[in-house]
Amino acid sequence: MKKRLLIFVTMIIMMFSFCACEFQDEKSTNYNGYSYNDLKNQGITILSEVNKIVDQGNLSELEKSGQLSGSVLESAKKWKEMKDKYGESKEIGDFHISKAGDTLTTKYTLRTSKRDIEYQVIYDYNTMKLKDFSFNPIYSLGEKLKSAGRNTIVSVLIVFAMLTVISIIISCFKFLGDKPKKDKESISQPVEQEVFEDKEDLIEDTELVAVIAAAIASYEQIPTNDFVVRKIKRR
DSSP: OHHHHHHHHHHHHHHHHHHHHHHHHHHHOOBTTBOHHHHHHHHHHHHHHHHHHHHHTOHHHHHHHTSSOHHHHHHHHHHHHHHHHHOOOOEEEEEEEEEETTEEEEEEEEEOSSOOEEEEEEEETTTTEEEEEEEEEOOOHHHHHHHHHHHHHHHHHHHHHHHHHHHHHHHHHHHHSOOOOOOGGGSOOOOOOOOOOOOOOTTTTHHHHHHHHHHHHHHHTOOGGGOOOOOOOOO
């Protein structure tokens, strides 16, 4: 038990040590010839130049002349939109540097009167040339949950609407084709079978029976009482 507790405490200490080292390394690391302060000041300089361009109101002229284009132009327009919506940047808050592969990203928190804005400057780590920069509003946890709930409700409503449309389309399939007409003549009717019974009523034809009986009795030399004529077959 003591060994397990010792291992657990050691792991906690190592985790805090790694976090402390990472925090210290961010400020002391050399980023391909640039220090922590160099990158921070460079990002602030870029923001200052963008502010001048936006304040002069000549974005359209720079776009027509080709001096600003692509993602840089879009980012400048986005910053103008942010300033118009949330006001001027009063101060710069937190600053962090992150590296992923060949991309180096510096992140600033810009304080405005209405909302904090995240300002990112992205560099190519191999050449340390500016690739892009962006501005994005920072939303609180409550705002994020509210937005997520609204998106969930809209998605569910869209799914139910699509299912309703599909069910209506499927129910209309029976009206698209011609209904097969029932052929009354093709309906099998019970066939009445005529039963022919060969009924020979010997009593109705007594004279014929008597003649035949007399002939048989004369031929066989027997009295008529010794036999009975049951059937007469005509050909």
